[in-house]
Amino acid sequence: MLGGFADHTTPLVRNCWYVAALASEVSREIISRRLLGIDVALYRTLAGETVAVRNRCLHRSFPLAKGKLVGDVLMCGYHGMQFDPSGRCVNMPAMPIVPTNANVRSFPTVERGPLVWIWMGDADHADESLVPDTSWLASPEWKTVSGSFHLKSDYVAMHENLLDQTHFPFLQPGAIGTPEYARSKLKVREEGDTVIIDRELRHSPPPGVYAMPTGLAGQPVDRF
Numbered sequence: 001m002l003g004g005f006a007d008h009t010t011p012l013v014r015n016c017w018y019v020a021a022l023a024s025e026v027s028r029e030i031i032s033r034r035l036l037g038i039d040v041a042l043y044r045t046l047a048g049e050t051v052a053v054r055n056r057c058l059h060r061s062f063p064l065a066k067g068k069l070v071g072d073v074l075m076c077g078y079h080g081m082q083f084d085p086s087g088r089c090v091n092m093p094a095m096p097i098v099p100t101n102a103n104v105r106s107f108p109t110v111e112r113g114p115l116v117w118i119w120m121g122d123a124d125h126a127d128e129s130l131v132p133d134t135s136w137l138a139s140p141e142w143k144t145v146s147g148s149f150h151l152k153s154d155y156v157a158m159h160e161n162l163l164d165q166t167h168f169p170f171l172q173p174g175a176i177g178t179p180e181y182a183r184s185k186l187k188v189r190e191e192g193d194t195v196i197i198d199r200e201l202r203h204s205p206p207p208g209v210y211a212m213p214t215g216l217a218g219q220p221v222d223r224f
């Protein structure tokens with residue numbers, strides 16, 4: 001949709017890196033995950049490389065994540081077709097020769113620190129230099145917590161919620177919201193494909209989430 005807000009009908013941006021899983025979730029046990037409306041099977045090769053292929057056998061649509069790994073090859077649990085990490089069929093037990101066009105789609109992945117990123121769009125455009133920098137997540141100077149939430153909502157509603165910070169004092173008054181928050185001004189700028197929002201709150205008490213660990217409850221502080 002041009003000239004309006006995104007909504008649930010807006011096409012998904014596919015030529016983009018997305019977090020597919022926590023690195024700790026991807027192992028020699030095949031897992032499945034629905035990403036941008038597509039079921040994907042994720043696993044690791046014996047060498048530890050992450051692999052993502054469409055979770056649907058080209059023969060009878062059996063979910064490949066319910067198959068098993070034979071070395072680095074994923075074997076379908078229905079009739080035993082085998083697919084290498086690139087998605088190419090390398091063995092078809094019921095046929096003497098494997099057709100050259102027998103492939104399941106594979107997706108580029110990149111592992112960075114605790115995250116596995118996936119490119120669901122045109123693989124020729126999967127430039128690893130475009131993976132967002134989250135290097136601090138792997139830095140010993142930072143502490144992290146991790147987990148996931150299942151939000152029964154369109155992703156656009158989630159984006160809107162994160163951008164709309166004027167609700168903080170009302171929906172989360174004891175945790176992250178203060179009256180000054182709702183009144184503060186935003187500066188919005190673009191850098192390349194990134195929209196950056198700066199918020200400045202001067203000389204006002206911090207909300208609970210910062211006040212409790214810092215011991216600054218009720219004291220005026222500057223926050224950016």
Ligand code: FES
Pocket residue numbers: 057058059060061062076077078079080081
């Ligand atoms: S459905 Fe996978 S081999 Fe038949």
